[in-house]
Amino acid sequence: MKNILKNFLIFFLIFAAIMAIFGLFNQNAQNIEKISIAKLVEEINNEEVKSITVKGDELDILLKNESQQSSRKEASESLSEVIKNYAVPAEKIAKVDVTIGEESNSGFLLGSILPFVIPALFIIGLIWFMMRQVQGVNSKAMTFGQSGAKIADQKQKVTFQDVAGAKEAKEDLEEIVDFLKHPQKFVAMGAKIPKGVLLLGSPGTGKTLLARATSGEAKVPFFHISGSEFVEMFVGVGASRVRDLFKKAKKASPCIIFIDEIDAVGRQRGAGLGGSHDEREQTLNQILVEMDGFDNQTNIIVLAATNRPDVLDPALLRPGRFDRQVVIDLPDIKDREAILKIHAQKKPLEKDADLKVVAQRTPGFSGADLANLLNEAAIVAARENKKTIDNLTVLNSIERVLLGRERKSHILSTSEKKITAYHEAGHALIAHILPHADPVHKVSIIARGRAAGYTINLPTEEKKMQSYSDFIDDMAVLLGGYAAEKIFFKEVTTGASNDLQKVTAMAKKMVTQYGMDEKLGPRTFGQKEEMIFLGKEIHERRDYSEKTAETIDAEISNYIHNALKTAEKTINDNKDKIEKIVAVLIERETIEKEEFNKLLA
Numbered sequence: 001m002k003n004i005l006k007n008f009l010i011f012f013l014i015f016a017a018i019m020a021i022f023g024l025f026n027q028n029a030q031n032i033e034k035i036s037i038a039k040l041v042e043e044i045n046n047e048e049v050k051s052i053t054v055k056g057d058e059l060d061i062l063l064k065n066e067s068q069q070s071s072r073k074e075a076s077e078s079l080s081e082v083i084k085n086y087a088v089p090a091e092k093i094a095k096v097d098v099t100i101g102e103e104s105n106s107g108f109l110l111g112s113i114l115p116f117v118i119p120a121l122f123i124i125g126l127i128w129f130m131m132r133q134v135q136g137v138n139s140k141a142m143t144f145g146q147s148g149a150k151i152a153d154q155k156q157k158v159t160f161q162d163v164a165g166a167k168e169a170k171e172d173l174e175e176i177v178d179f180l181k182h183p184q185k186f187v188a189m190g191a192k193i194p195k196g197v198l199l200l201g202s203p204g205t206g207k208t209l210l211a212r213a214t215s216g217e218a219k220v221p222f223f224h225i226s227g228s229e230f231v232e233m234f235v236g237v238g239a240s241r242v243r244d245l246f247k248k249a250k251k252a253s254p255c256i257i258f259i260d261e262i263d264a265v266g267r268q269r270g271a272g273l274g275g276s277h278d279e280r281e282q283t284l285n286q287i288l289v290e291m292d293g294f295d296n297q298t299n300i301i302v303l304a305a306t307n308r309p310d311v312l313d314p315a316l317l318r319p320g321r322f323d324r325q326v327v328i329d330l331p332d333i334k335d336r337e338a339i340l341k342i343h344a345q346k347k348p349l350e351k352d353a354d355l356k357v358v359a360q361r362t363p364g365f366s367g368a369d370l371a372n373l374l375n376e377a378a379i380v381a382a383r384e385n386k387k388t389i390d391n392l393t394v395l396n397s398i399e400r401v402l403l404g405r406e407r408k409s410h411i412l413s414t415s416e417k418k419i420t421a422y423h424e425a426g427h428a429l430i431a432h433i434l435p436h437a438d439p440v441h442k443v444s445i446i447a448r449g450r451a452a453g454y455t456i457n458l459p460t461e462e463k464k465m466q467s468y469s470d471f472i473d474d475m476a477v478l479l480g481g482y483a484a485e486k487i488f489f490k491e492v493t494t495g496a497s498n499d500l501q502k503v504t505a506m507a508k509k510m511v512t513q514y515g516m517d518e519k520l521g522p523r524t525f526g527q528k529e530e531m532i533f534l535g536k537e538i539h540e541r542r543d544y545s546e547k548t549a550e551t552i553d554a555e556i557s558n559y560i561h562n563a564l565k566t567a568e569k570t571i572n573d574n575k576d577k578i579e580k581i582v583a584v585l586i587e588r589e590t591i592e593k594e595e596f597n598k599l600l601a
C-alpha cells in the first residue's frame, strides 16, 4: 500500500513538473498585454501603432511609446483584410509597418505536440507503475522464506543487572554465557556444548528479558524471532524461514537464537484438527533438523521461551535439543522489591514511597505487572501535575492494576451503596474470622473495573501450596458477600455472580484435580487435551462414567453448600461487627488494613 502511494506520488510530481514548464512558457507571453482586434483598429486609427509583426495568426504589436501588445486574428484571413473590414482609412494603414514574421516554432511545437505527449506520458507512466506493482509482489514472494529475525540493538544492551531476582535462572544462564565466551575450554574436555535451553515461566516473569540479558552478558549477536512468525498463510514458509534463520546465525556465530513463544510451533505433533498444524509440524521438524545439524564447532545456542511447557512436543525436549530447562518462577517478596527498585530508578519517587510495602501487597504479581504498576503510578502522578510520585499513588496503583481503574463516575445509588457495603463487609468479616483465610488488606466500595466494590485479602507469607482447609475457608470468604446480602436484605443481587463463578471453579478443582474429596478419592477426573479447532482449544475429555459425573456434581454442590453455611453462621454470629464495618464504609468508602483490624479488635 505504501509502495503504491509512493509510486503514485513520483508520477504525480513528474506530471506537475511538465505542467509547470508548459505554464512558464505561456507566462512569457502573458507579460505582454493582449488586446482585441477592435482595440488594435482603434490604436491604428489613433496613429499609436508603430509596427505589427504577423506570425501565423498571432500579431505582435509595437506601439510608438515602445510598449508591446499582442493580438490574434483568424488564421484564414490576412491582416489587411481584417483591418479593412473595420473600415480603417488606407493612409492610416500605410503608416503602420507590417512585417510577416516566421511562425513561432517553439510555441507551435509545444502547442501542437504537448496534447499528444502528455496523455502518452501518462499512459506510459501508468504502465510502468503497474509493472512495478507486479514486480513488488514478486520480490515480496522472494523474501517470504526469509526469517525476518531481528538482531538486537547492540547499544541498548541488557545485562543480568537489569534482571532482578530469578537467581537460579541467572546461574543457569551464566553457564551458557561461559559456553559462548570460552567454548574451547569445554571442547578440550570432550564435553558437548548444549544446543538448546528452554526458558519456562508464566507470562511476564522476564523470559524475554533474561534471554536478551544472556546475549548482553556474552556480548554475542542476538537473533530474536517469535514462534508465531514462522506460521504464515502458505505452507512451507515456516520451514524455509527456519533454514534462513539458522543460516544467518551460522554466519554470525557465536551467537544466540531466541525463539520466543515456541509453543506456537512446538506443540505436540499429530494433535489437532484443521490445516494449520501441518505447517507447524514442518516448521518444528525443520528446527529439530537444524539443531541436530550443529557440530561441536558451531557455537550457537538456541534459547526458547514458553509459558506452556505442557503442550510442547517431547521431541523438542530430548537430549541434544532443548535438554536444558530453566524455570523462572513468579517473584517472591524479596524479588518483587528488587524488581520494583529497578523500575523505580528512572522515576522521581518520593522518599516516603515504601517499595517494601508494595512488594508485600503484590503476591502473584509478575515482573511485568510490577513494571506496569510503577508505570501506572507515574501516569497518575503526571496527570495530577505532580513533580514526584508519592506513596499513596503507588499503593493505589496496585488496585488499579489488579482490578482496573477507579470509576468515580460510577456513582451508586444510596441503596446500591448500602448493598455493596454489606456485601463487602461480609467478605471482609469472614476473611478476618476464619483461621485459614488470608487476612484483609483493604475493603472498599469504590467501583473499580467491573466490580462495584472489592475486598483484598492477601496471604501473610508466600504460599506455594494450598491445603484443604485453605480451600474450605476461601470458599466461605467468597460466599461472604452472597450470604450477607441474603441475611440483611432477604434477597441477593447480581453483584455476587463473579463470586459464584470463582467458588464453583474452586470446588470443581478440589474434587476433580486435587483429589480432596472423600467420596471420589485420590484421582483426577477429565483429561486435558490439546485440540485446536477453528482457533479454539477444546479441553477436557471425559474419562469417567455417567454415574461418577453425578457424584462429582453432587460433591461440588455439597462443598458450596457447606461453605455457604459457614459464611451464614459467621455473619449471624457477628452482626454487630458487620454493622460497624458498613457504617465506616458508607462514611468513608475505603478501610485500610490497620483501621480494619482496630475496628474488629
Ligand code: ADP
Pocket: 162, 163, 164, 165, 166, 201, 202, 203, 204, 205, 206, 207, 208, 209, 210, 305, 339, 342, 366, 367, 368, 369, 371
Ligand atoms: P516474558 O517474556 O516472560 O513474558 P518479559 O521478559 O517480556 O516477560 O518481561 C516483561 C517486562 O517485565 C520486562 O520488559 C521488564 O520490564 C519486566 N520484568 C520482568 N521480570 C523482571 C525482572 N526479573 N527484573 C526486572 N524487570 C522485569
Ligand code: MG
Pocket: 207, 208, 260, 305
Ligand atoms: Mg516474552
Ligand code: ZN
Pocket: 423, 427, 481, 482, 495, 496, 499
Ligand atoms: Zn463479592
